Amino acid sequence: MAEVKLKDCYSARELIDYLSPLDRERWPRGHYVFRGQPCASYGLAPAAYRTNSFFTPNNMLGRLGKVQAQGQVFFEVQVLISFLEACDGSGIQVAGDSTELRQLLEQPDRYYIRPSEWPPKTVLPVLATAQHHGAPTCLLDWTRRSFVAAYFAASGALRSTQQQSHLAVWALNIHNHMAWENISLVKMPGGTSANLAAQAGVFTVSSIKATRGEHFESTALEYQEDVYRHQSEEQPGLIKMTLPVSEAGELLRLCSDLGVKGSVLFPGYEGAAREVNDYAYANLPNPFKNESFSGAK
Structure with missing residues (x-):
């Protein structure tokens, strides 16, 4: 299998210059989407497929043994x-919600029997909204805007309570996505979500490659053949750019100079507060790395 193209950057300015959308030779218009991650060692797996988080199928169903395909769908x-239900309690309308969708979720036996058919298109709008507000789903976030990905990598690295040496920005070639077999x-x-629009968000979703009764173990996107099938030397299927975490503050400041900041990416009070916290993490000495600027958890 082909490998990820690696690009190690040593300064925030070097990464910003490398990601510039004005470089049409490197980034042909519409050919790539981007994802920022606070730790370069993290793989490209959606939250619902991970095993090292708190809210996972293993933690919820692991007492019953290894999670099988239908158990993954159940989760x-x-x-x-x-x-x-939480949105109902808050009086929030969710894009894509309907009586038909509620009935599907109440009686999902078809997908327990044929896990590879999950998720159906009917649930994608609700999945997208849930994903953009922090619920674990089978979707993996990407953005059409390279500097947005840089912002999330920098902000996530500064907020992280874990020790890591490098952050990462990934670029995925989607030019031939219609020919993908196991990824969509x-x-x-x-209009699905204000955050989705502001962040120019798109998603990838991988099919559950297991049948009912089989143990389900996800394959991170960087190990899937679809990603590399139509790549060329000039247009790699997947590029991983790394940067020392010590440069995260400067990267965040450069993103802000380019108009990519919390108040823009998260419209409303949430974004305004996020921008204040980003400023604190990027500019102030913070011996309590796990506390926000406001002291809130």
């Missing part, structure tokens, strides 16, 4: 049901 259905590119209308 993801329960997350969506819980998310919609999901584009949702901007």
Whole structure:
């Protein structure tokens, strides 16, 4: 299998210059989407497929043994049901919600029997909203804007309570996504979520490659053949750019200079507060790395 193209950057300015959308030779318009991660060692696996987080299928169902394919579907259905019930309690309308969707989630037996058919297109708008507000789903976030990915890598690295040496920005070539076999590119209308629109967000989703009764173990996107099938030397399928975490503050400041900041990416009070906290993490000495500027948890 082909490998990820690696680009190690040593300064925030070097990474910003490398990511510049004005470089059409490196980044042909519409050919790549981007993802920022606070730790370069993290793989490209959606939250619902991870095993090292708190809210996972293993923690929820592991007492029953290894999680099987239908158990993975059960976990993801329960997350969506819980998310919609919480939105009901808050009086929040969710894009894509409907009576038909509620009935599907109440009676999902078809997908327990044929896990590879999950998730159906009907649930994608709700999945997208849940994903953009922190619920674990089978979607993996990407953005069409390279500097947005840089912002999330820098902000995440500064906020992280874990020790890491490098952050990462990934670039995925989607030019031939219609030929992918096991991965789908999901584009949702901007009205699905204000955050989605502001962040120019898109998603990838991988099929559950297991049948009912089989143990399900996800394959991170960087190990999937679809990603590399139509790449060329000039247009790699997947690029991983790294930067020392010590440069995260400067990267965040450069993103802000370019108009990519919390108040823009998270419209509303949440974004305004996030921008204040970003300023603190990027500019102030902070011996309590796990505390926000406001002291809130």
